Amino acid sequence: MSIAIYAQVNAAKIDPKRWESVYEDCLKIAEAGQLADMETRNVRGFELKCLVPAKEKDGKIHIIGDMVQGSCVQDYELERDASKYLPKDADADCKAPVADYLYHVFKDEDNVYDKYFTPYFGTQTFGARPHIYLLAMACLITSEFPNAAVVYGDISYKQCCEACIFAEKVVGHKVKVPIEYDYIKLFIELYKHGYRGYELLERYLTVYKGIRSDGFKKVLKKHFTDEQLISYFLKHPREELFDDIKAWLELGLSLDGLCEFYKNLTDGENAKALADALVLGKVHQKHKSKRELYDFTNAPDELYMVDDSDMAQARQNAKEIGFKRRRINAFIPLYEMEETIKKHFPKDDVEQFFTDAIAEKSAVFQKQKIIEAFYTAIDKEARKMENRGADIVDPVNLYTWKSEETTLDVTVVEQIKMLFDIFYKLGLHILEDYPLNDVEKKKRFIVTCIKKTITLTQTAAEHIIDSMEDEKYSALYVGLLAVNKAELYDSPIVNTALMNPEFYDFVMKMLREDSDEKCN
Structure with missing residues (x-):
C-alpha cells in the first residue's frame, strides 16, 4: 500500500530561532505519539538493533516507526537547524507563494518554485499508526510558517483535522489545517496574488482538497459565473458523463448552468442522458439515507460506513471493476428539473425522457440493479461486523x-x-x-x-x-x-x-x- 506524506519548506523565509522552537514542539509530538527510532543495544549478551523512543540525535530527529507497531514507515527526519534546508541560491525576498507552488505540484508539471522549496518529509507511511503523528508535525510546521511550508500527499481533510487536534493537545495552542484544506484562506491567498476570473477558478479548484461545505459552495456561487464554471468543467472532463453531472450538482451549481454545460459537452445531443443521470442519481428525492448519499466510491472520510480493511478493500475492488453506485448528493424537485430542461431543450420530449427514466426502462438502470445487489451484500456484511460488539473486529x-x-x-x-x-x-x-x-x-x-x-x-x-x-x-x-x-x-x-x-x-x-x- 503506497501511502506517503510529502512536506517541503522554503527555508529562506524562516526565522531560525522560531524554527528551533517549532522543532522542540515536534519532539514533544514524537514523544506523545510514541514514535520510534532504532539503535544497537546489548540484549542478554547479544548485539541487536532495537526500537527506541525517537529523540534528538546529532541535531535531528529520525523516525522509522513507533513503539507499538514497530518499524512500519520509511525513514522520516527533521533537522533542528533550518539552514540545513536552505537551497544553494537562497533568497529571502523571493516570491514563491505556497498556493502557486501547490498548484504546480497538483498539476504534476514543471514547477518554477522547486528551487526554493526543500523536502523535509517525503517517504512512505504505508498508512501505519505513525501516519497521523508525522502529519501532526507537518501540520504544525505549515501552521507556524504558512508562507513558507507545505504538506500534501495521501492525506485527507479528516486526517488533517485529527492531526491538528493531536498537535494542539501537545503544544497547547491552535494548529491550523494546511492551506489546501482551508477554502477561505486559499481563496484570499490566490486573490491577493492577482488571480481573477477563470484563472482564479482554475487554480482554486486545482489546489483545494477540503470538503465541499456550504461555505465553499458559496464562494463558487459568489465569485464565479456559470460561463467560467462551464469552461472549467469542459477543460477538466471526468471519465463518464454521469461523473461530470454529479460533480457539478454536488458543488451546489445551478441546473441552468448544467444544461448549458451538457450541451457543450455532448455537442448538442438530446436531453435523454441528462434525464437518466438525474433520476439515476435520485436528484428528485429530497430525503436520502446516508447509505444512498455516501456510497463507498465517493464517501467522505467522516461519514465512511465502516472502519474495516476487508470492507474497504471490497469497496475499492468494486470501484476498480466499474461497479459504481449512482447517487448525487443534491435535491431538485422533479417538476423543476423538467421545466428547466424543457427551456434549454425545447425540441426534446423531456416529459417522456423523465417518465422512461423513472420507469427504469433504459439498460443503464438494469445494470444498476445488479450493482445495487452487489453493494447491498457488502453493506450487509459490514453491518454484521459493526454489530458484533467486540473491541477488535479486524x-x-x-x-x-x-x-x-x-x-x-x-x-x-x-x-x-x-x-x-x-x-x-x-x-x-x-x-x-x-x-x-x-x-x-x-x-x-x-x-x-x-x-x-x-x-x-x-x-x-x-x-x-x-x-x-x-x-x-x-x-x-x-x-x-x-x-x-x-x-x-x-x-x-x-x-x-x-x-x-x-x-x-x-x-x-x-x-x-x-x-x-x-x-x-
Whole structure:
C-alpha cells in the first residue's frame, strides 16, 4: 500500500530561532505519539538493533516507526537547524507563494518554485499508526510558517483535522489545517496574488482538497459565473458523463448552468442522458439515507460506513471493476428539473425522457440493479461486523490489544488460531529435528533470525530470547522468526505477537486450550 506524506519548506523565509522552537514542539509530538527510532543495544549478551523512543540525535530527529507497531514507515527526519534546508541560491525576498507552488505540484508539471522549496518529509507511511503523528508535525510546521511550508500527499481533510487536534493537545495552542484544506484562506491567498476570473477558478479548484461545505459552495456561487464554471468543467472532463453531472450538482451549481454545460459537452445531443443521470442519481428525492448519499466510491472520510480493511478493500475492488453506485448528493424537485430542461431543450420530449427514466426502462438502470445487489451484500456484511460488539473486529487493529479483557471478534480469533497453529507446529519441528540441543544454541539461533527479519523493542527482544528456556513456549516464536519472508512481518497478527509479550502469552494460552479440547 503506497501511502506517503510529502512536506517541503522554503527555508529562506524562516526565522531560525522560531524554527528551533517549532522543532522542540515536534519532539514533544514524537514523544506523545510514541514514535520510534532504532539503535544497537546489548540484549542478554547479544548485539541487536532495537526500537527506541525517537529523540534528538546529532541535531535531528529520525523516525522509522513507533513503539507499538514497530518499524512500519520509511525513514522520516527533521533537522533542528533550518539552514540545513536552505537551497544553494537562497533568497529571502523571493516570491514563491505556497498556493502557486501547490498548484504546480497538483498539476504534476514543471514547477518554477522547486528551487526554493526543500523536502523535509517525503517517504512512505504505508498508512501505519505513525501516519497521523508525522502529519501532526507537518501540520504544525505549515501552521507556524504558512508562507513558507507545505504538506500534501495521501492525506485527507479528516486526517488533517485529527492531526491538528493531536498537535494542539501537545503544544497547547491552535494548529491550523494546511492551506489546501482551508477554502477561505486559499481563496484570499490566490486573490491577493492577482488571480481573477477563470484563472482564479482554475487554480482554486486545482489546489483545494477540503470538503465541499456550504461555505465553499458559496464562494463558487459568489465569485464565479456559470460561463467560467462551464469552461472549467469542459477543460477538466471526468471519465463518464454521469461523473461530470454529479460533480457539478454536488458543488451546489445551478441546473441552468448544467444544461448549458451538457450541451457543450455532448455537442448538442438530446436531453435523454441528462434525464437518466438525474433520476439515476435520485436528484428528485429530497430525503436520502446516508447509505444512498455516501456510497463507498465517493464517501467522505467522516461519514465512511465502516472502519474495516476487508470492507474497504471490497469497496475499492468494486470501484476498480466499474461497479459504481449512482447517487448525487443534491435535491431538485422533479417538476423543476423538467421545466428547466424543457427551456434549454425545447425540441426534446423531456416529459417522456423523465417518465422512461423513472420507469427504469433504459439498460443503464438494469445494470444498476445488479450493482445495487452487489453493494447491498457488502453493506450487509459490514453491518454484521459493526454489530458484533467486540473491541477488535479486524486484525489490522490488533496493536490496540491491551489485556485478556480486550474482546476479539470470532473471525479474528479463528484467523489467529489458524495462522499460529501452523507456525507453532513448524517451531516444534525445528526445535526437535535440528541440532539445537542446548539453550545457548537456541538463543543464538533466534537472535540470528531476529536480525534477519524484524526490529523489536528491547523488552520484546529480551522476552523472546528468555523464552528459549522453555521449548514448548518458545516454539511459536521459533516458527515465526525462522521464516524469512518480509510479507509475513507485515501481518498485523504476526507483528502484534512479536511486539507484545502479553499478547503472545494470550495466544499461547488459546493454542494450548484449543489443543486440549482436541485431545479430549
